[in-house]
Each structure stands twice: as C-alpha cells, then as structure tokens.
Amino acid sequence: MKTPMIRSALLAGIAASLIGAAPYQSGKVTPEMVQTGSDIPADWQAPKTGFDYTKTDVMIPMRDGVKLHTVIMVPKGAKDLPILLERTPYNASGFAPNNSPKMKDAVWSGDTDWADGTHILVWQDIRGKYGSEGDYVMVRPPRGPLNPGTTDDTTDAWDTIDWLVKNVQGTNGRVGMIGSSYDGWTVAMALLDPHPALKVAAPESPMVDGWMGDDWFHYGAFRTSNLDYFTGQMTEAGSGPAMPRDTRDEYDFWLQGSVGDIAKANGVDKLPFWQRLSANPAYNAFWQLQAVDRMVAAKPSNVPTMWLQGFWDQEDIYGAVHSWEAMEKAGYGATNHLVIGPWWHSQINRSAWNLGPLKWNGDTAADFRQQVMIPFFDQYLKDGAPAHPLPSAMIYNPAENHWDSFADWKVNADRTMTPLYLQADKGLGFETPGGQGEDSYVSDPAKPVPYIQRPIVAGDEDRWRTWLVQDQRFVADRSDVVSYTTPVLTKTVTIHGAPVADIFAKTTGTDGDFVVKLIDVYPATYPENPEMGGYQLPIAMDIFRGRYRDSLSDPSPIPAGKVQEYKFRLPTVNYEVKPGHRIMVQIQSSLFPVYDRNPQKYVKNIFFAKPGDYQKATVSIEHGGMAKSAVLLPLAQ
Known part of the structure; x- marks a missing residue:
C-alpha cells in the first residue's frame, strides 16, 4: 500500500511530464469548418419517404382579408375524396401531432377511424387563435345586434369550404363538418348558412346556450371553473395559464370570496368577455340572441345533421338535445338525428369501455364511429356509398347496456308526464300524497354541499369527467341534503325523455338555489358487479337559481317564508330502473364548487356579492296538500 507521501510524489511527476509535453497541433482550418449564418436552414424539409399522406399548412383568406391557419392532410394518390373539416380554438396543429409515416398514427384519437385513406382531413384555427390572424372573440355572436361586423363563424366556415373545394387536389368537392364542444359550436354556426359543398354535419356536445345549461351557467347558477378557461383562452393566442392556487382543495379556494372577488384578484376582470358575461347574469337579450338552438330553428338548413352528446356530459349536456328538438319542431326531423351515448363530455372521440364504475359491452365510442357515424357521413360524401339511414333518435340504454x-x-312537450310525488316520512311514490307536510334543512353558504368527495383537486380529469356518476351516498348523511325514496320496485320503470323537477318550497332567505337529483338506488348486494351494491347512481340532475322562478330574464327576490314553485327541466334520459332497485330524489341548495354559491340574500348581481350578503337560510321542502312537490317523469307508454 502506497503511503500519502509516495502518492504525492507520483502525482507531481505526472504533472511535470504533462507540462513538458509538446503543445496540441490543431492542423489546417478548412472552409467546411467555418460557421457562417444560422444553423437553422430556411428551406429544410423532413424527408417523407414511405409516408402515406402529405400534410401542408396554409393560410386561407377570408372575405375581409384575414387569413386563417389551416392544416390539410391528404392521403397519397387521393382521387375524388371528401373533406372532413373541423374548426377549433384549440390548436389545429395539435390534431395531427405525431410525425408518423402512417396517417392513422399521425392523428389524434378522435380522427383515427377517419384516417383510413378515404378522407381528406382538415383542421383550422379560428380567428385570433394559434396560427390564425384576426381578433379572437369567445363564441363570436352572429352578425347582427351583438356583432356589427361583416364576418362571423358562419361566413368563415363558408369561405373556408369554398377555398378547400377549389384548391385541394384530389377532392370530390364534398365536405362534412365535425367537432365537439367549442368545435361543435363552430359546426352549428356553419349550418346557419351552409356552403353548397357542406353535405353532412355532426355537432358533438356543442356549446349551444351558455346560460340555460351548457358551459357558463345552468339556469343562472355560474360554473366557477370557467375563470380558468377564460385565462386559458383569452390571455394569449395560444394556451394561457390557469389561475394560480394557494390551496390544494378547490373547495377551500372558491370559499375565499365571490366569483367577482376571485376574478379581480386574478386579473380576469380585465378580460372583455368576462366583463360582458358578468354584466349580464340574467337570461336577457345578450344570451337569447346567442342561443344556437333558436338560431338553427330560425334559419333551418337541409344539411343532414347528427346532434350528439353524452348521457353524463359534465360540460355541455344541454345543447345537442335542444338543437335537435328545435329542428324537429321546425319540421326538419327527417334530416336531423339525435344521438346520446353512455359518455362523458367528448368521450365519443376517445375509448369508451366504461364510465367510472359503469361497464359497457365493448368500446361504445369506437364501435359507434366505425359502425354508425362514418357510414352515415359517407352516404352523403361518396358516390356509391351504401345508404345508412338513421332513426329519429339513437340513445344508449345504460341499464340494459345496449343502443335503443x-x-x-x-320532444318533451309532446309527452305525457307522470308525477313521482314526494311523500311523508321521506317517501316517494306515484300515489297522490295525503295531507301537506314539509322537510326542512339549513343551507349555509359557508359550508356548501360538495359535488364530489373532498379534496377536490384542480386538473384531476378522471374525477371531473365522471362526477355525474358519483355515488351520492357521500352526501346522504349531511343535514343539508334531503332524500326521498320509493319502496323496492316490483316492476321496471322506463323513462324516455327529460324529467321535470316541480318543487314547492319556502325559505327564510330572499334567494336560494335548488339542486334536484333523480337517482337509481341499487340493491344492497349486486352480484353482477359487487362494487355497485347499494350504489346511488344519478340518472339526471341539475341546479336552478331561485330568483328566476317567475322569469329567467327578470329576477326577483324570493318572499321569505312563503311557499314558491320551482319548476325546471332535467337532462334527457333513456333509462330503466329495474325491479329490486329503488328510485330516489335528492334535494339540496348547493353543488360546490362546480356552481358558485348563492348568498341566499337577494343582491342585484351575485357575481359581486359582499361577505355580509352570505347568510344561512332554512329551506323547507313541501309535499302533499296544495304543494305537491314531484319529479315529473316521461314514462314509456
């Protein structure tokens, strides 16, 4: 073993030898070694050997000179192929994110089944977003009182389709439009004045009426997560940030003040759309003139259209059904079809083997796309394609696990409604109740009822997507939730349509919200799927802001201590409650923080309620006598 002294001597010798060595010889510098200009070539393109498609980015001019960024994917050797167009605020380039030589592998999941070499796929950034020029306006109103300009998303769709059929090589000149959520709204806007080349359309979960029951409000109750959406959409042309959080639990975050307070603290109050929205909390002309279901009925088109949504769509559960109904009433039922699948929001574009604990027979979304949607489109887009007629409505039956x-x-107005009455002793039944009674609870804005079990974490997509099928036992023991339950059923109860909540109640406050849930209570033990034993599965639920009980456009204080009627429609269902199950109706006054808190004291604008406005209230649900609270069911005849 070498001593430290010997090791030091050896190291010193090595250093001396290096110092005395000849210097490094660099050699001759040749021209190829010299850096000149940028290392990023101006005209470099990746080789496309073996690719079965070509992808190009173009800027398509609109009638006012604004150019919109458009991604076009054409199968190699394309000849007489139709175009599938989607217009989006969510980054057109992101729909074909993968640099794969196979078209099917290059596109996102929603377009995989279309990327079979028989369709030209096109995605476009709407005005002001990502690569497109112009000003971005959230769900830009159509030309008219709210939009004095010369363009809207109807004209932009027209101009885009006109350019595509004239300039894309290999097309047969026919176009179909598709898209979900905001992209579904752009499809619906194109239908207001469709280009002659637009032959078929599918608005999926479209944003149709932001006040009545889609993204922004439900019957006047505001959906708080919109503030994050607003900062993401309207603080930059690309994708902006969500609001910062100083707490992990969203429940605690949204208790810090009114929505207006939180908007101001995070700069949302500087956004023009928030300013317009928060100044119009009631269903006035601002909302009525943007209601797409009204617009498509006023300007009906003959374009065959599939209005599609999810049974438990947690974001846009209103629009597709109401647009289809409006077209039906306008006499266009032959070319308009309703589809409701067993899905969360936009799940049609992903895999759909299950929804939370509910398991289906196969991948219901992929099967639908391949066996129904694409054949439906192709009969209008391709010469010689076989006819694929659709029924008036194609709606999944979750209890039977098949399509009906x-x-x-x-439509609801044409159905006979059967009252399912609230009864004494928290009972529920079809029999007319006896003498009048009531059940009371204290609603406290400081302790609102959560919509899912806490902690509620921002960005938890799995829980957000499935909250409408959350087992409701987690709130069953709360003193501010009242539940009414039938005896065990001895025969099947089949519901075809939209139930209607018809609740008589009084409150010690001068405002208040009413949440009504229609629930299928599973048997205590359920061998077919043990985790569903005793499960309280929501069939349909919604919230109604009490100030709008007499008029959606002209709110008024609730007279304290006086019985009032609150009547509102729940989401459309096709459902069978089986023998051995029970039906439950649950009522509460908050669903937080999906919806903002009602202060329960009448104020002019709840967005800007002050801390002292938030007050406890005793709410009494009436039943029997002259105040027969019920959920009206459209039962199968």
Missing part, C-alpha cells in the same frame, strides 16, 4: 333506436322520439 326510436323512429319517433318525442
């Missing part, structure tokens, strides 16, 4: 087809799915 209806040649004559009636």
Whole structure:
C-alpha cells in the first residue's frame, strides 16, 4: 500500500511530464469548418419517404382579408375524396401531432377511424387563435345586434369550404363538418348558412346556450371553473395559464370570496368577455340572441345533421338535445338525428369501455364511429356509398347496456308526464300524497354541499369527467341534503325523455338555489358487479337559481317564508330502473364548487356579492296538500 507521501510524489511527476509535453497541433482550418449564418436552414424539409399522406399548412383568406391557419392532410394518390373539416380554438396543429409515416398514427384519437385513406382531413384555427390572424372573440355572436361586423363563424366556415373545394387536389368537392364542444359550436354556426359543398354535419356536445345549461351557467347558477378557461383562452393566442392556487382543495379556494372577488384578484376582470358575461347574469337579450338552438330553428338548413352528446356530459349536456328538438319542431326531423351515448363530455372521440364504475359491452365510442357515424357521413360524401339511414333518435340504454333506436322520439312537450310525488316520512311514490307536510334543512353558504368527495383537486380529469356518476351516498348523511325514496320496485320503470323537477318550497332567505337529483338506488348486494351494491347512481340532475322562478330574464327576490314553485327541466334520459332497485330524489341548495354559491340574500348581481350578503337560510321542502312537490317523469307508454 502506497503511503500519502509516495502518492504525492507520483502525482507531481505526472504533472511535470504533462507540462513538458509538446503543445496540441490543431492542423489546417478548412472552409467546411467555418460557421457562417444560422444553423437553422430556411428551406429544410423532413424527408417523407414511405409516408402515406402529405400534410401542408396554409393560410386561407377570408372575405375581409384575414387569413386563417389551416392544416390539410391528404392521403397519397387521393382521387375524388371528401373533406372532413373541423374548426377549433384549440390548436389545429395539435390534431395531427405525431410525425408518423402512417396517417392513422399521425392523428389524434378522435380522427383515427377517419384516417383510413378515404378522407381528406382538415383542421383550422379560428380567428385570433394559434396560427390564425384576426381578433379572437369567445363564441363570436352572429352578425347582427351583438356583432356589427361583416364576418362571423358562419361566413368563415363558408369561405373556408369554398377555398378547400377549389384548391385541394384530389377532392370530390364534398365536405362534412365535425367537432365537439367549442368545435361543435363552430359546426352549428356553419349550418346557419351552409356552403353548397357542406353535405353532412355532426355537432358533438356543442356549446349551444351558455346560460340555460351548457358551459357558463345552468339556469343562472355560474360554473366557477370557467375563470380558468377564460385565462386559458383569452390571455394569449395560444394556451394561457390557469389561475394560480394557494390551496390544494378547490373547495377551500372558491370559499375565499365571490366569483367577482376571485376574478379581480386574478386579473380576469380585465378580460372583455368576462366583463360582458358578468354584466349580464340574467337570461336577457345578450344570451337569447346567442342561443344556437333558436338560431338553427330560425334559419333551418337541409344539411343532414347528427346532434350528439353524452348521457353524463359534465360540460355541455344541454345543447345537442335542444338543437335537435328545435329542428324537429321546425319540421326538419327527417334530416336531423339525435344521438346520446353512455359518455362523458367528448368521450365519443376517445375509448369508451366504461364510465367510472359503469361497464359497457365493448368500446361504445369506437364501435359507434366505425359502425354508425362514418357510414352515415359517407352516404352523403361518396358516390356509391351504401345508404345508412338513421332513426329519429339513437340513445344508449345504460341499464340494459345496449343502443335503443326510436323512429319517433318525442320532444318533451309532446309527452305525457307522470308525477313521482314526494311523500311523508321521506317517501316517494306515484300515489297522490295525503295531507301537506314539509322537510326542512339549513343551507349555509359557508359550508356548501360538495359535488364530489373532498379534496377536490384542480386538473384531476378522471374525477371531473365522471362526477355525474358519483355515488351520492357521500352526501346522504349531511343535514343539508334531503332524500326521498320509493319502496323496492316490483316492476321496471322506463323513462324516455327529460324529467321535470316541480318543487314547492319556502325559505327564510330572499334567494336560494335548488339542486334536484333523480337517482337509481341499487340493491344492497349486486352480484353482477359487487362494487355497485347499494350504489346511488344519478340518472339526471341539475341546479336552478331561485330568483328566476317567475322569469329567467327578470329576477326577483324570493318572499321569505312563503311557499314558491320551482319548476325546471332535467337532462334527457333513456333509462330503466329495474325491479329490486329503488328510485330516489335528492334535494339540496348547493353543488360546490362546480356552481358558485348563492348568498341566499337577494343582491342585484351575485357575481359581486359582499361577505355580509352570505347568510344561512332554512329551506323547507313541501309535499302533499296544495304543494305537491314531484319529479315529473316521461314514462314509456
């Protein structure tokens, strides 16, 4: 073993030898070694050997000179192929994110089944977003009182389609439009004045009426997560940030003040759309003139259209059904079809083997795309394609686990409604109740009822997507939730349509919200799927802001201590409650923080309620006598 002294001597010798060595010889500098200009070539393109498609980015001019960024994917050797167009605020380039030589592998999941070499795929950034020029306006109103300009998303769709059929090589000149959520709204806007080349359309979960029951409000109750959406959409042309959080639990975050307070603290109050929205909390002309279901009925088109949404769509559960109903009433039922699948929001574009604990027979979304949607489109887009007629409505039956087809799915107004009455002793039944009674609870804005079990974490997509199928036992023991339950059923109860909540109640406050849930209570033990034993599965639920009980456009204080009627429609269903199950109706006054808190004291604008406005209130649900609270069911005849 070498001593430290010997090791030091050896190191010193090595250093001396290096110092005395000859210097490094660099050699001759040749021209190829010299850096000149940028290392990023101006005209470099990746080789496309073996690719079965070509992808190009173009800027398509609109009638006012604004150019919109558009991604076009054409199969190699394309000849007489139709175009599938999607217009989006969510980055057109992101729909074909993968640099794969196979078209099917290059596109996102929603377009995989379309990327089979028989369709030209096109995605476009709407005005002001990502690569497109112009000003971005959130769900830009159509030309008219709210939009004095010369363009809107109807003209932009027209101009885009006109350019595509004239300039894309290999097309047969026919176009179909598709898209979900905001992209579904752009499809619906194109239908207001469709280009002659637009032959078929599918608005999926479209944003149709932001006040009545889609993204922004439900019957006047505001959906708080919109503030994050606003900062993401309207603080930059690309994707902006969500609001910062100083707490992990969203429940605690949204208790810090009114929505207006939180908007101001995070700069949302500087956004023009928030300013317009928060100044119009009631269903006035601002909302009525943007309601797409009204617009498509006023300007109906003959374009065959599939209005599609999810049974438990947690974001846009209102629009597709109401647009289809409006077209039906306008006499265009032959070319308009309703589809409701067993899905969360936009799940049609992903895999759909299950929804939370509910398991289906196969991948219901992929099967639908391949067996129904694409054949439906192709009959209008391709010469010689076989006819693929659709029924009036095609709606999944979650209890039976299969699709049901209806040649004559009636709109709610044409159905006979059967009252399911609240009864004494928290009972529920079809029999007319006896003497009048009531059940009371204290609603406290400081302790609102959560919509899912806490902690509620921002960005938890799995829980957000499935909250409408959350087992409701987690709130069953709360003193501010009242539940009414039928005896065990001895025969099947089949519901075809939209139930209607018809609640009589009084409150010690001068405002208040009413949440009504229609629930299928599973047997205590359920061998077919043990985790569903005793499960309280929501069939349909919604919230109604009490100030709008007499008029959606002209709110008024609730007279304290006086019985009032609160009547509102729940989401459309096709459902069978089986023998051995029970039906439950649950009522509460908050669903937080999906919806903002009602202060329960009448103020002019709840967005800007002050801390002292938030007050406890005793709410009494009436039943029997002259105040027969019920959920009206459209039962199968």
